[in-house]
Amino acid sequence: xxxxxxxxxxxxxxxxxxxxxxxxxxxxxxxxxxVKNRRRRFRWVPDLDRRSLDKAKVRSTQEKIRVALxxxxxxxxxxxxxxxxxxxxxxxxxxxxxxxxxxxxxxxQPGVWFPEEPEGIAIESRxxxxxxxxxGTTNFVMNKAPWMIETDPKEVGLGIYV
Numbered sequence: 001x002x003x004x005x006x007x008x009x010x011x012x013x014x015x016x017x018x019x020x021x022x023x024x025x026x027x028x029x030x031x032x033x034x035v036k037n038r039r040r041r042f043r044w045v046p047d048l049d050r051r052s053l054d055k056a057k058v059r060s061t062q063e064k065i066r067v068a069l070x071x072x073x074x075x076x077x078x079x080x081x082x083x084x085x086x087x088x089x090x091x092x093x094x095x096x097x098x099x100x101x102x103x104x105x106x107x108x109q110p111g112v113w114f115p116e117e118p119e120g121i122a123i124e125s126r127x128x129x130x131x132x133x134x135x136g137t138t139n140f141v142m143n144k145a146p147w148m149i150e151t152d153p154k155e156v157g158l159g160i161y162v
Contacts, residue, residue, distance in 0.1 A: 021048055
């Protein structure tokens with residue numbers, strides 16, 4: 001029996017035609033005038049009008065999800081800032097001016113350094129710099145990961161924070 005099935009598949013099996021949706025529409029329109037009881041004749045074939053509506057709905061949903069993801073990504077980028085500002089430009093101006101003033105006063109060392117390094121800004125000058133930099137802000141945070149800025153992290157254990 002298996003040999004017969006294999007023989008039939010090898011010699012008589014035909015690939016599916018998979019006609020386009022437009023070709024199916026033309027065929028149904030042409031045959032529809034001849035065929036009696038259309039509902040019964042086309043019962044097991046897909047509803048082409050419904051299929052195109054479903055595709056349009058999927059495209060619309062994908063577009064809405066894409067826009068929502070872009071908005072969420074933009075919100076995450078802006079919420080990760082270290083400053084929560086009243087007027088962004090004014091506050092950044094104060095922070096930049098405070099740093100430039102510290103450089104001009106000579107309280108910084110030449111070169112590239114991080115603010116918390118001892119050779120960067122003299123310890124006595126740090127308080128003045130931070131007070132000047134925090135002007136115009138509602139929230140000034142340093143040395144915290146961006147995800148910790150707006151929440152108080154609680155350690156659950158094994159280095160896991162909630």
